[in-house]
Amino acid sequence: MNQKLHIDRTHLINQLKQMLRIRRFEEKCTQLYAEEKIRGFLHLYIGEEAIAVGVMSVLKPEDQIVATYREHGHALARGLSMGSILAEMFGRTNGCSRGRGGSMHLFDKQMNFYGGNAIVAGGLPLAAGLAMANKKQHRDAVTVCFFGEGAVAEGEFHEAMNLAVLWKLPVLFVCENNGYAMGTALSLSESETNIAKKASGYGMASSQVDGMNVVDVESATSTALDLIKTTSQPYFLECKTYRFRGHSSFDGQLYREKEEIRQWEEKGPVIRLQNWLKENNHFNEEDLDELESEIKAEIEAAIEFAEGGAWEDTADLCKDVYSPTQQGEPG
């Protein structure tokens, strides 16, 4: 384990709380989706929480995050307020992207959170560019780019891998390998299913980690960040995980067996940490109830915040297409 990590009871309980926040928030989102308060696509992170929580807990405020359309967990773990995230999903102006993006496009400049990219692998070149800007401007920041294993089949993945190593860009590539690109299993889409191996093909240091174990993810991230800083090279972290829910709100899950889901749920990140803490007498039912009630209150406050948000006036429909300086578009 990395020497710099101080993993004590308080820290672990906080990690559990962060994961539970994401879990309960998204469970509420499915209900709000059924109530048609959230529309569009809704990609749930349930099952994968340990990755966002583990990685984010090591990052500094100046580090930058580029995420995908399955980014509620990343946004919450990074510190965006639950209210501003939910308001965004409600399409209100108090949302973190003023309601223009929705679930797939959460942004927050203060948090160095660069979206919410819904083009698979589209965020990778962007992340490499942010890292180039950091390097050229001598900023001591790392750009962390999350993507699924489906992105590995895209050309942009390979182009970004090559450029990041070629130009020694400080990027941490975090592959969230949940085994399915929508409904297509990894073995049906990749000639080489060892994803981390692809990084080594570009000369990039890499490792594989149990993405269902928040401590492992945190530790691996810490090691990766140290390496990025000492070697001035990018790093590739493959996190093996599983999504417990469908790809999005429209998914009959015809491509996998219920038994497979059940088996993964047994080793889920929340239940696992919870049980470990209980078995080692760090945590009891009362502590859990306390966490749950804090989270419940946070979710209720977020719903109130989101519902209280104003709708954008349609007179402002074309706002923020161009910057307000110069002439911009007529009308």
Added chain:
Amino acid sequence: MNAQTLTYREALRAGIEQALEDDERVFLMGEDVGRYGGCYAVSKGLFDYYGEQRIIDTPLCESGFVGVGIGAALGGLRPIVEVMTVNFSLLAMDQIVNSAATLRHMSGGQFNIPVVIRMACGAGRQLAAQHSHSWENFYAHIPGLKVLSPATHTDARHMLGQALEDPDPVIIFEHVMLLNENGEVSESPEADMESALVRRQGDDVTLITYGGCLHKALTAANKLAELNISAEVVDLRCLRPLDTDTFLGSVEKTHRAIIIDEGWKTCGLAGEISAIIMEQGFWFLDAPVKRLCTAEVPIPYPSHLEQAALPQVKQIVEMAQAIMEGR
């Protein structure tokens, strides 16, 4: 105002040099822009002077390096990204359209992308069907982008600087047939980058054009003068946003309009301009608007076929004569 004579290529290079001198956040990136000197030799010599930190040779991965340019702009730099030709830019279209054009809007105005993407375009060098097209309209279709078409040497010299001052993504199209031409370059820009300019005054018919067709329209206007037809020539300069006031003002004066566009006619810029005239200038018109565009064929290799596909001076003259019938 002092003017100097340069080739269009030299004017472009002078613009890049000025940008590199003025702002240390500016760098040039693209395939073979450094050691090779640029596919069309626009950046020749810059690598030796500015070095590899500011003149960056990229691998052949348009989507990758254009995306890096967009990310670098997001991170506070001012990249000039060169894409060899508009045909190759299709490989980067995801980054340009899905990222550069959308990030400001999707983030509710929190982020902007001050990237400039330059690319060669146009036919006439017998480069056939994968190196010769005029697809300015593809990019001019996209809200969030600005699209420039410098047709004069002064615009070639100064539009880059104007584009870099803009906080939003700007695409600049450089027509390959202009590169070797000599022309006068003014010390300062003729207008802000989003304004169209009347390049020749006239009373009878307005020739609306841009880029590589401007000199054809001006040549045609001179021939028309000999035929007692006074043609006004409007250079659009900026294809998005379009300066509608300038060409509508001209049509109000002349009452006739011909649009000359090296793009294809179907779903093209000429159709857009024609529709704007119908919507906003219908009562100015004494004759239906006419369009002269490239024939609907991938650009062929043999010179006689390539030239047959492109708008020509003779056709402009004939079209203007036809539109003046019954005057």
